[in-house]
Amino acid sequence: METLSTVADLREAIRTLRPYLKRIGFVPTMGYLHAGHEALIRQAREECDLVVVSIFVNPTQFSPSEDLEKYPRDLARDQGVCQRAGADLIFHPDPLEVYPRGHDTWVDVTELGEVACGKFRPGHFRGVCTVCAKLFNIVRPDRIYLGEKDYQQLQILRRMVRDLFMPYTLVSVPTMREPDGVAMSSRNAYLSPTERQAARVVPRALQLAREMVEHGEQETAPILTAIEASVTQQPLTQFQYAIIVDPDTLEPMRVLTHEARLLLSIYVGKTRLIDNTALTPKAPPPPVNLPE
Amino acid sequence: METLSTVADLREAIRTLRPYLKRIGFVPTMGYLHAGHEALIRQAREECDLVVVSIFVNPTQFSPSEDLEKYPRDLARDQGVCQRAGADLIFHPDPLEVYPRGHDTWVDVTELGEVACGKFRPGHFRGVCTVCAKLFNIVRPDRIYLGEKDYQQLQILRRMVRDLFMPYTLVSVPTMREPDGVAMSSRNAYLSPTERQAARVVPRALQLAREMVEHGEQETAPILTAIEASVTQQPLTQFQYAIIVDPDTLEPMRVLTHEARLLLSIYVGKTRLIDNTALTPKAPPPPVNLPE
Numbered sequence: 414m415e416t417l418s419t420v421a422d423l424r425e426a427i428r429t430l431r432p433y434l435k436r437i438g439f440v441p442t443m444g445y446l447h448a449g450h451e452a453l454i455r456q457a458r459e460e461c462d463l464v465v466v467s468i469f470v471n472p473t474q475f476s477p478s479e480d481l482e483k484y485p486r487d488l489a490r491d492q493g494v495c496q497r498a499g500a501d502l503i504f505h506p507d508p509l510e511v512y513p514r515g516h517d518t519w520v521d522v523t524e525l526g527e528v529a530c531g532k533f534r535p536g537h538f539r540g541v542c543t544v545c546a547k548l549f550n551i552v553r554p555d556r557i558y559l560g561e562k563d564y565q566q567l568q569i570l571r572r573m574v575r576d577l578f579m580p581y582t583l584v585s586v587p588t589m590r591e592p593d594g595v596a597m598s599s600r601n602a603y604l605s606p607t608e609r610q611a612a613r614v615v616p617r618a619l620q621l622a623r624e625m626v627e628h629g630e631q632e633t634a635p636i637l638t639a640i641e642a643s644v645t646q647q648p649l650t651q652f653q654y655a656i657i658v659d660p661d662t663l664e665p666m667r668v669l670t671h672e673a674r675l676l677l678s679i680y681v682g683k684t685r686l687i688d689n690t691a692l693t694p695k696a697p698p699p700p701v702n703l704p705e
Numbered sequence: 706m707e708t709l710s711t712v713a714d715l716r717e718a719i720r721t722l723r724p725y726l727k728r729i730g731f732v733p734t735m736g737y738l739h740a741g742h743e744a745l746i747r748q749a750r751e752e753c754d755l756v757v758v759s760i761f762v763n764p765t766q767f768s769p770s771e772d773l774e775k776y777p778r779d780l781a782r783d784q785g786v787c788q789r790a791g792a793d794l795i796f797h798p799d800p801l802e803v804y805p806r807g808h809d810t811w812v813d814v815t816e817l818g819e820v821a822c823g824k825f826r827p828g829h830f831r832g833v834c835t836v837c838a839k840l841f842n843i844v845r846p847d848r849i850y851l852g853e854k855d856y857q858q859l860q861i862l863r864r865m866v867r868d869l870f871m872p873y874t875l876v877s878v879p880t881m882r883e884p885d886g887v888a889m890s891s892r893n894a895y896l897s898p899t900e901r902q903a904a905r906v907v908p909r910a911l912q913l914a915r916e917m918v919e920h921g922e923q924e925t926a927p928i929l930t931a932i933e934a935s936v937t938q939q940p941l942t943q944f945q946y947a948i949i950v951d952p953d954t955l956e957p958m959r960v961l962t963h964e965a966r967l968l969l970s971i972y973v974g975k976t977r978l979i980d981n982t983a984l985t986p987k988a989p990p991p992p993v994n995l996p997e
Contacts, residue, residue, distance in 0.1 A: 420870065515954065517816050518834075518868035524809045542810075550870040576810035578712065578842040662807065 414496050416488075416503040420511075420551050423504050427463070427552065436461040439554035441545060444468040444505075445485040446494040449589040449597035453558040456586055458499035465552050466495050467504040469511065474540030485602045504552070511547055520546045522569045522576075525663050529565050529656055529676050530687065541566055542573050549574075549581055557581050562588040562596050564674060564689040568663060588688070590616065596688045603684040611649035612681050618643050618655075619690040622675050626692045631669050633657040636692075644679050653678040653685065657692065669694035706788050708780075708795040712803075712843050715796050719755070719844065728753040731846035733837060736760040736797075737777040738786040741881040741889035745850040748878055750791035757844050758787050759796040761803065766832030777894045796844070803839055812838045814861045814868075817955050821857050821948055821968050822979065833858055834865050841866075841873055849873050854880040854888050856966060856981040860955060880980070882908065888980045895976040903941035904973050910935050910947075911982040914967050918984045923961050925949040928984075936971050945970040945977065949984065961986035 417423045427437065438461030440453045446468075457464045468491055475481035488505060495503055519539055525531075526538035549557060559567050571583055589597045594616030595609075604612060618640045625636050637655050644652040657666050660674045673692045678685060709715045719729070730753030732745045738760075749756045760783055767773035780797060787795055811831055817823075818830035841849065851859050863875055881889045886908030887901075896904060910932045917928050929947050936944040949958050952966045965984045970977060 513868075515864070516868050518812065518814050518865045520810065520812050520869070522810050546869050550872065553872065572807070573810045576805075576808050577812070577838050580842065580845065 414492070414500055414503065416492060416505055418505050418507060418510070420506065423465075423502065423551060426502060427465075430463055434462045436556065437463045437465065437552065437554040438556045438558060439549070439552045440464070440466045440500075440558045441548050442466060442468055443470045443484065443599065444491050445487060445599040445602065446491045447589070447597040447599060447601075449560050449562060451494055451498045452589050453560060453586050454495060454498035454500050456584070457556065457558050460584075461554075461556060463502070464500045465502045465504060465554065466500045467506075467548050467552070469504070469506055469508075469544070469548070471511075471540060471544040472508055473512070473543060474537050476534060476536060479534075485599055504548075511544065519543050520573060520577075522572050525565070525569045525572055528658070528663050528665075529654065530678060531565070533653060533678070538566070538569050542569065545570055546573065546577070546579075549579060554581060556584050558584050558586055560588060561585050562598065562688065564676060565663065568661065594620075596686075598686065600684055600686065604681060608649055608681045608684065611647050612686060614644055614647045614650050615677060615679060615686055615688045618677060619675065619688060622657075622692060623690060626669065626694055629695060631694060633666055633669065633673070636675075640675075640677065644677075649681055651680040653680060660691070706784070706792055706795065708784060708797055710797050710799060710802070712798065715757075715794065715843060718794060719757075722755055726754045728848065729755045729757065729844065729846040730848045730850060731841070731844045732756070732758045732792075732850045733840050734758060734760055735762045735776065735891065736783050737779060737891040737894065738783045739881070739889045739891060739893075741852050741854060743786055743790045744881050745852060745878050746787060746790035746792050748876070749848065749850050752876075753846075753848060755794070756792045757794045757796060757846065758792045759798075759840050759844070761796070761798055761800075761836070761840070763803075763832060763836040764800055765804070765835060766829050768826060768828060771826075777891055796840075803836065811835050812865060812869075814864050817857070817861045817864055820950070820955050820957075821946065822970060823857070825945060825970070830858070830861050834861065837862055838865065838869070838871075841871060846873060848876050850876050850878055852880060853877050854890065854980065856968060857955065860953065886912075888978075890978065892976055892978065896973060900941055900973045900976065903939050904978055906936055906939045906942050907969060907971060907978055907980045910969060911967065911980060914949075914984060915982060918961060918986060921987060923986060925958055925961065925965070928967075932967075932969065936969075941973055943972040945972060952983070 438457030440457055442450050470484050520542040521539040522542055531538050567585055574581055593613055595612050622636050640655045641652050644650055655677045657673050657675050666673050675692050676689045678687045730749030732749055734742050762776050812834040813831040823830055859877055866873055885905050887904050914928050932947045933944050936942055947969045949965050949967050958965050967984050968981045970979045
């Protein structure tokens with residue numbers, strides 16, 4: 414396994430190997446890898462001949478008030494995770510390599526990027542789309558592996574790839590969770606032990622929503638009210654938003670006419686945690702065929 | 706020569722041919738082809754094994770007040786020009802093919818797109834970048850041929866391709882002119898005979914600027930004043946802007962320290978015409994070596 418830090422070196426490495434490869438897999442990350450990333454790399458390893466992992470804390474997706482500087486970084490540890498999971502190449506560029514002097518181009522998915530997290534993090538998804546367009550075109554993989562944990566990001570990147578006719582296949586991988594149900598996230602590193610305990614409110618809220626739907630709830634308003642109440646009850650957490658949306662368009666749903674996605678964001682202390690779950694409404698009872 | 710109207714058909718045609726091709730050339734156009742486009746196609750023909758021309762009047766680069774509906778169109782004539790110039794494939798899609806339902810992704814080159822024409826046509830270059838990113842990725846050519854007449858557009862697309870690490874080479878081709886010096890443009894079709902006469906003020910203004918520089922003028926302000934005066938003198942024309950900029954960054958230059966680009970935009974009647982020229986300052990006299 415090699416770690417490369419320039420676009421030229423990475424392209425040269427891939428160009429040399431390309432004729433012998435049937436399929437290149439790519440896992441874009443911001444590093445500080447956890448079992449969730451590892452699952453992405455392992456799946457890429459199973460499905461592809463060459464597995465490239467990028468480790469790049471993208472400055473343009475952080476707002477000035479956000480945690481760019483203190484975002485956790487540990488390249489040596491990340492290299493160990495990549496090696497163990499079967500990556501072939503790590504791309505670990507300097508910001509000036511990705512955003513050279515005079516950088517002036519932005520990619521934005523506008524409507525999908527304005528709801529949910531986009532409301533609270535203006536410019537965030539523009540930064541995500543821009544860096545992903547760059548990284549995808551640098552690596553030019555066949556398959557790109559993304560986690561479902563950042564569900565809105567996943568759908569936005571799907572839309573970007575579709576709209577710009579990029580020749581890449583996106584593969585989504587289910588969220589990995591700690592034994593207590595909390596979703597794996599690099600930001601969990603910020604949590605104190607008591608905050609980590611409090612974070613359990615998130616998977617519990619998702620579970621509550623699923624149970625309400627299983628018990629026949631079809632309106633989204635009472636589900637959202639119950640979620641907000643369950644988060645607010647916990648003193649260390651602060652509710653940011655909960656929204657139940659169409660899984661593709663991310664448009665809010667009032668009634669569960671088909672499978673929906675619940676997106677939830679809360680603060681635990683100063684740490685923002687997001688999570689999501691599918692909500693599958695009970696099939697209506699089959700129509701009774703009365704004898705004619 | 707074939708004319709294809711769906712992305713699927715075009716991709717299939719290129720996919721089938723690709724193994725036998727060394728180089729694909731692409732000429733993106735809005736149709737109503739003139740000798741300028743023909744020069745692009747001919748150069749592509751000389752340099753590539755497969756030449757694809759797109760004919761697509763891109764709705765997103767027109768503002769609501771602009772001339773989308775009355776933009777001139779003549780597919781049969783365009784097919785004749787393409788055939789004669791040696792094109793292999795014409796891509797002539799429906800707007801819904803390029804902007805399918807739910808289209809939500811935009812590509813923008815922000816600073817380069819705000820000066821000159823960008824000031825007067827907000828959103829124009831966002832539309833240009835977005836459609837070009839789409840078309841480039843649909844065709845996936847090796848070389849893309851663009852005219853120098855739309856100089857700001859050329860530089861913006863160069864920047865987009867560089868910034869997004871798109872694997873395409875842009876080739877710029879000098880502006881083709883009518884015998885009286887007026888630049889070829891599909892919009893010349895809007896001009897009445899007297900307006901067409903009046904349009905000569907544009908190449909004359911460019912010539913005036915070049916002469917001033919040849920005679921040693923190094924400050925840009927007097928050149929711009931002279932250009933505005935020469936345009937304003939002609940009763941049928943209205944001056945929009947003249948700007949002398951660095952050829953790459955499009956930043957305004959006050960002194961001609963190195964080769965610059967003069968960009969000019971005027972109205973003749975209701976028709977907006979743009980043109981540009983290089984301004985090459987005289988080399989300063991070599992320093993006199995005094996004997997020590």
